[in-house]
Amino acid sequence: MAQSEQSVSPAAQPPVGQSSGGLPMVLPRTSESDTLKRIRHTFSHVMAMAVQKLFPKAQVTIGPWIDYGFYYDFDNPEPFTEQDLKAIKKEMVKIINKGLPVVQETVTREDAQSRIEALGEPYKLEILQDLEEPITLYHLGDEWWDLCAGPHVASTADLNPKAFDLESVAGAYWRGDEKRAQLQRIYGTAWKPQSSFRNTNAAVKKPSAATTAAG
Numbered sequence: 001m002a003q004s005e006q007s008v009s010p011a012a013q014p015p016v017g018q019s020s021g022g023l024p025m026v027l028p029r030t031s032e033s034d035t036l037k038r039i040r041h042t043f044s045h046v047m048a049m050a051v052q053k054l055f056p057k058a059q060v061t062i063g064p065w066i067d068y069g070f071y072y073d074f075d076n077p078e079p080f081t082e083q084d085l086k087a088i089k090k091e092m093v094k095i096i097n098k099g100l101p102v103v104q105e106t107v108t109r110e111d112a113q114s115r116i117e118a119l120g121e122p123y124k125l126e127i128l129q130d131l132e133e134p135i136t137l138y139h140l141g142d143e144w145w146d147l148c149a150g151p152h153v154a155s156t157a158d159l160n161p162k163a164f165d166l167e168s169v170a171g172a173y174w175r176g177d178e179k180r181a182q183l184q185r186i187y188g189t190a191w192k193p194q195s196s197f198r199n200t201n202a203a204v205k206k207p208s209a210a211t212t213a214a215g
């Protein structure tokens with residue numbers, strides 16, 4: 001959705017994409033591949049679904065794709081740990097392997113509002129207020145849904161469970177406003193199934209691991 005993309009500033013991203021010496025590293029740019037956008041956007045929803053399964057008190061906000069992957073901001077009573085990331089990743093693989101269809105549904109504002117109220121998701125409600133019509137929901141099977149304009153892949157089966165990783169957690173204010181709630185942003189990376197994930201990931205991991213250790 002539009003406002004989620006606006007909130008992505010280069011400064012908010014961890015220093016991935018910087019080669020740690022040696023071979024130059026060329027990462028595929030999201031702007032060059034509609035498929036990658038779809039893959040990464042779908043991964044962000046799969047991650048949010050996994051987080052809410054494991055942490056029922058977690059509330060979802062926004063989860064856009066970014067140049068090398070995706071992130072999603074959550075409001076959760078406890079900070080996510082490295083162990084949590086491993087558990088979330090495991091849950092994501094389960095969701096991918098279920099092959100859940102990713103189905104768009106267009107709804108009225110009133111319908112969206114009542115469904116969000118039933119879920120008790122105040123951030124979603126705030127997002128809805130700023131959305132222009134048509135308002136679309138995306139379902140992952142009949143288990144989970146999110147407000148989103150898309151696009152996504154057709155099924156979680158189109159995601160490669162070996163072509164993604166969860167990299168780090170960082171604090172982020174809701175809507176970038178330090179007077180608002182402090183959220184936890186989980187960064188992930190994801191690639192096309194056939195791309196050389198192994199190579200790029202090895203290079204991406206180094207600075208990211210340093211970031212995590214320092215934070």
Ligand SMILES: [Zn+2]
Nearest residue numbers: 041148149150
């Ligand atoms: Zn989406």
